[in-house]
Amino acid sequence: MLPSSLRHFLFSHLRDYGMLLTLVAIMGFFQVVTDGTLLQPLNLTNLFLQNSYIVVMALGMLLVIVAGHIDLSVGSVCGFVGALAAVLMVEMQWPVLPALAVCLVAGALIGGLQGWFVAYLKIPSFIVTLAGMLVFKGLALALLGGQSVGPFPESFQILSSGFLPDLPAGDERHLTSLAIGFALIAVLAVREIAARRKAAALGSAAEPVVLFGLRLLAQSGALGALVWLMASYKGLPNVLLLMTALIGVYAFLTQRTTLGRRVYALGGNERAARLSGIPTERLTLLCFVNMGVLAALAGLVFAARLNTATPKAGLGFELDVIAACFIGGASASGGVGKVIGAVIGAFIMGVMNNGMSILGIGIEWQQVIKGVVLLAAVVFDVYNRRKG
Amino acid sequence: MRENGSTALLEMRAIGKQFHGVVALRHVDLAVQPGEIHAIVGENGAGKSTLMKVLSGVYPHPEYDGEIWFDGQLQRFAGIRQSEALGIVIIHQELALIPLLSIAENLFLGHEQARHGIIDSSRTYTRAVELLRQVGLDESPHTLVDDIGVGKQQLVEIAKALAKDVKLLILDEPTASLNEDDSKALLALLKRLRASGVACVLISHKLNEIAEVADTITVLRDGSSIATMDCRAAPPAEAAIVRAMVGREMTDRYPKRTPNPGDVLFELRDWWVEHPLHVGREAIKGANLNVRRGEIVGIAGLMGAGRTELAMSVFGRSWGRRIRGSAWMDGRQVDVSTVRRAIQAGMAYVTEDRKALGLVLHDSIARNTSLCRLEGISRLGLIDDVKEAQVADDFRRRMATRCSGVQQQVGQLSGGNQQKVVLAKWLFTEPDLLILDEPTRGIDVGAKFEIYSLIASLAAEGKGILMISSELPELLGMCDRLYLMNEGELVGEMPAAGATQETVMHALLGTH
Numbered sequence: 069m070l071p072s073s074l075r076h077f078l079f080s081h082l083r084d085y086g087m088l089l090t091l092v093a094i095m096g097f098f099q100v101v102t103d104g105t106l107l108q109p110l111n112l113t114n115l116f117l118q119n120s121y122i123v124v125m126a127l128g129m130l131l132v133i134v135a136g137h138i139d140l141s142v143g144s145v146c147g148f149v150g151a152l153a154a155v156l157m158v159e160m161q162w163p164v165l166p167a168l169a170v171c172l173v174a175g176a177l178i179g180g181l182q183g184w185f186v187a188y189l190k191i192p193s194f195i196v197t198l199a200g201m202l203v204f205k206g207l208a209l210a211l212l213g214g215q216s217v218g219p220f221p222e223s224f225q226i227l228s229s230g231f232l233p234d235l236p237a238g239d240e241r242h243l244t245s246l247a248i249g250f251a252l253i254a255v256l257a258v259r260e261i262a263a264r265r266k267a268a269a270l271g272s273a274a275e276p277v278v279l280f281g282l283r284l285l286a287q288s289g290a291l292g293a294l295v296w297l298m299a300s301y302k303g304l305p306n307v308l309l310l311m312t313a314l315i316g317v318y319a320f321l322t323q324r325t326t327l328g329r330r331v332y333a334l335g336g337n338e339r340a341a342r343l344s345g346i347p348t349e350r351l352t353l354l355c356f357v358n359m360g361v362l363a364a365l366a367g368l369v370f371a372a373r374l375n376t377a378t379p380k381a382g383l384g385f386e387l388d389v390i391a392a393c394f395i396g397g398a399s400a401s402g403g404v405g406k407v408i409g410a411v412i413g414a415f416i417m418g419v420m421n422n423g424m425s426i427l428g429i430g431i432e433w434q435q436v437i438k439g440v441v442l443l444a445a446v447v448f449d450v451y452n453r454r455k456g
Numbered sequence: 457m458r459e460n461g462s463t464a465l466l467e468m469r470a471i472g473k474q475f476h477g478v479v480a481l482r483h484v485d486l487a488v489q490p491g492e493i494h495a496i497v498g499e500n501g502a503g504k505s506t507l508m509k510v511l512s513g514v515y516p517h518p519e520y521d522g523e524i525w526f527d528g529q530l531q532r533f534a535g536i537r538q539s540e541a542l543g544i545v546i547i548h549q550e551l552a553l554i555p556l557l558s559i560a561e562n563l564f565l566g567h568e569q570a571r572h573g574i575i576d577s578s579r580t581y582t583r584a585v586e587l588l589r590q591v592g593l594d595e596s597p598h599t600l601v602d603d604i605g606v607g608k609q610q611l612v613e614i615a616k617a618l619a620k621d622v623k624l625l626i627l628d629e630p631t632a633s634l635n636e637d638d639s640k641a642l643l644a645l646l647k648r649l650r651a652s653g654v655a656c657v658l659i660s661h662k663l664n665e666i667a668e669v670a671d672t673i674t675v676l677r678d679g680s681s682i683a684t685m686d687c688r689a690a691p692p693a694e695a696a697i698v699r700a701m702v703g704r705e706m707t708d709r710y711p712k713r714t715p716n717p718g719d720v721l722f723e724l725r726d727w728w729v730e731h732p733l734h735v736g737r738e739a740i741k742g743a744n745l746n747v748r749r750g751e752i753v754g755i756a757g758l759m760g761a762g763r764t765e766l767a768m769s770v771f772g773r774s775w776g777r778r779i780r781g782s783a784w785m786d787g788r789q790v791d792v793s794t795v796r797r798a799i800q801a802g803m804a805y806v807t808e809d810r811k812a813l814g815l816v817l818h819d820s821i822a823r824n825t826s827l828c829r830l831e832g833i834s835r836l837g838l839i840d841d842v843k844e845a846q847v848a849d850d851f852r853r854r855m856a857t858r859c860s861g862v863q864q865q866v867g868q869l870s871g872g873n874q875q876k877v878v879l880a881k882w883l884f885t886e887p888d889l890l891i892l893d894e895p896t897r898g899i900d901v902g903a904k905f906e907i908y909s910l911i912a913s914l915a916a917e918g919k920g921i922l923m924i925s926s927e928l929p930e931l932l933g934m935c936d937r938l939y940l941m942n943e944g945e946l947v948g949e950m951p952a953a954g955a956t957q958e959t960v961m962h963a964l965l966g967t968h
Binding site for chain 1: 796827831842
């Protein structure tokens with residue numbers, strides 16, 4: 069029997085732990101039923117590569133959803149930017165860096181345009197971005213002339229298919245990857261300890277020390293095992309580092325900065341935020357610009373991974389991205405949601421995709437199962453909130 | 457078959473109603489005779505609307521005390537449909553029409569002229585024409601409700617009531633948003649309905665209108681019926697009605713303070729605002745007012761006088777359009793065109809509706825406290841959580857906010873403590889002028905006194921306070937000076953010392 073304070077804490081933070089435990093349980097389940105294929109170094113690396121663009125977009129989508137909106141156009145924007153990159157680099161033979169810059173700026177402009185309609189003309193984001201979804205899907209087709217365009221220059225492909233270069237060559241394990249991976253895990257642990265100290269100083273309900281220790285140990289152990297496994301294949305993929313850096317930046321942005329705080333206030337009560345002097349329109353616009361840039365980045369990562377821009381690229385991505393945010397605990401009415409939740413949500417979806425594909429489950433049943441999981445997560449949320 | 461042996465159409469006996477221990481109705485007796493117009497008057501908060509909600513079944517039996525007799529039978533309404541079935545129809549201040557449906561569709565909403573679920577459009581049309589003729593409304597039944605004015609919408613509501621075979625029509629402030637001509641037409645219609653045998657309960661602030669149509673007046677005060685006056689023989693003097701309305705003596709409900717007004721802090725000159733939805737309708741008409749340092753200035757007015765609208769239009773143009781005029785702080789003209797600029801000019805506006813406009817309910821006390829001035833707890837855009845908690849905790853101590861700690865969600869606090877958080881949030885911006893809109897609405901008596909004391913101490917610090925309130929005793933108890941507002945205009949100004957509720961009420965109603 070757990071002591072009552074511990075039980076009380078667990079109960080009131082059911083959501084936070086529930087998410088992580090769900091991910092671990094799903095991974096464990098597929099690890100068993102796929103006879104250990106899931107966590108094989110090759111598959112694990114692929115898992116990250118396959119989901120990196122969803123995670124990148126989920127970071128932006130979380131901000132949009134927290135601000136009280138939605139963006140249905142991200143899949144199309146993703147495809148459009150991939151097509152733009154192909155036209156610039158393959159057909160027009162632009163060098164990689166200027167092409168990348170133009171693509172990211174294009175994403176910002178697309179986000180800005182849609183955001184302007186939402187923020188200043190007060191047109192519901194659902195409608196604006198539904199229109200955007202159609203428009204950019206069409207423009208991608210037009211750019212590519214209905215054909216796949218590729219291959220990309222090698223220096224561009226590195227974005228997705230490259231791995232962290234290994235200095236002392238010839239070793240069985242990739243030492244640089246190991247070192248960087250473990251350093252990151254150490255930084256994370258130190259930050260958690262610091263955050264816990266601060267929470268105690270603020271007098272907010274701190275996690276009981278037993279629980280904290282266990283969680284920290286489990287979390288570091290799990291991440292360490294992942295790094296260890298991947299180091300035995302080709303090392304850490306570039307895109308994983310990019311993704312990790314972005315997750316760090318956005319977690320920091322949403323939790324520690326005035327900008328992040330204002331977005332939460334905007335989504336939590338827009339009229340109160342406006343009467344508190346928060347520039348709600350500008351902030352909404354900014355969320356969409358940010359979403360556009362991240363969708364463009366995801367489009368580049370995806371194109372680099374396939375090494376070709378296809379008219380079908382990005383199809384349906386918006387559904388996975390939005391589902392990741394909601395599974396991760398974001399509220400459809402705005403003001404609630406965490407970056408780390410959205411990331412875990414994305415991986416829950418990713419692991420299920422990957423595991424079911426390994427098992428050879430048909431795409432039709434994959435869709436059904438993913439839909440049920442999404443609904444279950446949100447129902448659990450609503451139920452939990454009503455009780456609390 | 458009459459079981460109560462009375463001739464009254466409606467009799468309400470010893471009605472009482474509590475909300476979680478707060479008494480809204482203490483003891484109300486009301487008897488409405490068939491075919492009479494019975495006016496109910498009382499201050500805001502006297503219990504008029506609650507009484508009508510008890511009558512119409514919005515608060516079902518047995519959530520209230522007392523008995524309701526209608527047509528000689530004891531009634532225990534479980535909901536609004538049961539009272540409507542007997543012919544009791546209530547028309548609320550906010551009209552319950554669907555703007556994008558036609559007049560005819562609205563008339564029969566919920567009681568469609570239909571057979572087996574299929575609407576009979578020709579019957580709908582002919583019945584609608586007939587009903588519109590009865591209320592004297594010259595519009596096609598096909599016109600959208602959105603396309604006709606408020607006055608005509610009011611008539612549609614009454615026609616809708618007639619469609620339900622109304623026996624007792626209850627009108628809550630029917631003329632509050634009508635102009636003079638529309639009001640006259642409405643009153644004439646009420647008289648015609650009386651002639652055809654429909655009894656009517658009229659809730660109104662406008663004593664002149666009541667004098668014109670009412671047969672009987674019942675005065676409510678603090679949840680009790682104080683007096684019933686018969687107007688048929690000799691209409692009672694307005695002074696007598698007003699005295700009955702405000703009656704109570706002032707007791708020690710307000711902190712003692714010695715006002716010490718300094719220089720003029722805030723001035724508003726020739727302030728005009730157009731209604732945001734009705735193009736060409738001036739909602740605020742050339743307001744001029746000033747507030748001195750250390751002074752508490754009140755704006756008195758009835759519901760719909762435009763007090764909140766005035767305050768919000770000043771505070772960052774948060775209400776209205778085509779705003780003209782100038783705002784001055786310490787003798788310099790200031791730019792108040794956005795909320796941020798108004799805050800920078802030294803203003804703070806504590807909203808009337810703290811839940812919808814003041815707080816992010818699912819956020820903590822600390823996060824709500826810092827919201828208006830995140831610069832004060834951050835460096836280079838990085839929030840210092842520790843400093844934020846300290847700031848919030850200082851305010852918590854200063855205001856004696858009752859909570860488990862500043863990390864508690866504000867949604868879990870009581871109304872009075874939520875109001876303290878809103879005040880803390882604005883005090884953190886270090887304003888010179890505080891505009892307080894209904895600062896004690898929905899707060900219990902003890903918390904009210906704490907808020908009053910806080911307001912008094914802010915004035916003593918040299919801040920200017922502009923206070924909007926619908927509770928006259930509160931304004932008289934707290935303020936040094938009062939502005940009187942009526943239909944978008946500041947119609948008078950008086951020192952609060954020496955003013956009584958009667959004099960203010962008379963000045964507001966324009967009866968002297």
